[in-house]
Amino acid sequence: MNNFRFTHFLTSNAQLDQELTDKILSHCSRKKIKKGSFLLLAGEKIQHSFFVEKGLLKQYSVDKKGKEHILQFAPENWLMADRESEYFDKASSYFIEAVEDSEVFFINKDLIIQLSKTDERFIAFNNLLLHRHIRSLQKRITQLQSASAEERYLDFIQTYPDLTLRVPQTHIASFLGITPESLSRVRKELADRHRGRS
Amino acid sequence: MTTKRIELIAKPNPPHFVGDGFRVHNFIPSYPGLDMKRMDPFIMLDYNSNHNFPPSQIPKGVGVHPHRGFETVTIAYKGKVEHHDSSGGGGVIGEGGVQWMTAASGVLHKEYHEREWSKTGGEFQMVQLWVNLPAKDKMSPPKYQALENENIAKVTLPNQAGIVEVIAGEYNGTQGSASTFSPLNMLNAKLEKNGEVEFTIPAAHNTAILVLEGSVQVNGTEKVPTDHLALFENKGEKFTLKALEKSVILILSGEPLNEPIAAHGPFVMNTRAELMDAFRDFNEGKFGYLED
DSSP: OOOOHHHHHHHHHSOOOHHHHHHHHHTEEEEEEOTTOEEEOTTSOOOEEEEEEESOEEEEEEOTTSOEEEEEEEOTTOEEOOHHHHHHOOOOSOEEEESSSEEEEEEEHHHHHHHHHHOHHHHHHHHHHHHHHHHHHHHHHHHHHHOOHHHHHHHHHHHOTTGGGTSOHHHHHHHHTSOHHHHHHHHHHHHHHHHHHO | OOBOOEEEEEOOOOOEEETTTEEEEEEETTSTTOOTTTTTTEEEEEEEEEEEEOOOSSOOEEEEEEEBSEEEEEEEEESOEEEEETTSOEEEEOTTOEEEEEOTTOEEEEEEEOHHHHHHOEEEEEEEEEEEOOGGGTTSOOEEEEEOGGGSEEEEOGGGOEEEEEEESEETTEEOSBOOSSOEEEEEEEEOTTOEEEEEOOTTSEEEEEEEESOEEETTTEEEOTTOEEEEOSSOSEEEEEESSSEEEEEEEEOOOOOOOEEETTEEESSHHHHHHHHHHHHTTTTOOOOO
């Protein structure tokens, strides 16, 4: 039994037995990815889902003016994929890029599609992941529609406690859909409020 | 009293940049045999070996970052560093000076090459240490000790051997200038060629020397060259240094705290729960605010 975070992720999130875990692992490759390298380019069809063993990935779109909009971060123990491209065999709208030097498991999409048609344990596992993903997307939509910059930031630090120390403010602002100046203001106001209390 | 012998001589790791202003070789905790426990309470040692920085109108350095649970000690051998923190403190560390920052419950700070120095650039040589705090002091209020070279206690050695600067702790009855939370010694030996000096340090202290200039012979036998660190065994009390050429040596020793260490990035606590608190408090602005 190896000691990868990925193995632990597979065994702790579903009733996958040793045989199935081994099968998945044998169809995956573990790669070292340099900071700034791309795992997916917009316009390509995605060939893999990614599990972050070490490091940090970001998934983003680029608008007509060339501005980057971060959809998701994936630090250690997170999966990153573009399900639209993977399941519907469409060209992706997203870039996936390493924000830090990273170690990533590449999970072959054919394996995922085959297992999600044939293996009940995997179907249950994939359903769980899908529902979690939908839950977080719904929350993101509602936040972008109606939450204040501060509420978005407070939720962000719950989800990603150490990212404020790992990525520039511009990345966090992009993810939150606010300007870096607004983010700076939110952080300053929080600090001032705590100073007022002490 | 018996002799304190060398356990290992560490050559400098390949350098990496901290921000864009510090080109450092990390000895603690990344060198094999020098993890956070081995040199406890010295849990990090970055050594910016002598490096020539070209002139820059925009000072190079490290942007705003937090610390909690320990002290940062910056010793400037060449060049000048300017620093600012979230409590409104700041200052310049000049050549031969030391900045001893007790981050304790938490500060945000940033450090850059001093603005005027940056415009001309030149030789830059620094040591940055993280000194762990006892559990009971980790959440005490932050404070600073700024020591200019002229305020650091000095002992003149016999036979024109050179001097010993007592930054903290004690040497031959002379007390160090900085106050500490646990028993430790931090000394600079500045030796002339063939100058000899003897140190007496408790056997239990974790002890190491870093040779910043020149080279030394330890206990009359082993040679430690420039930019190398020698770790001593935790046996014996006495060791001697003889400068094979004009040399500068940093001597570190400390009584181990022997407390659990939970470390992640810029926070060093005793438990994982305390680490999570540190992230939450930093994210929620409890460390204050500092403009980039």
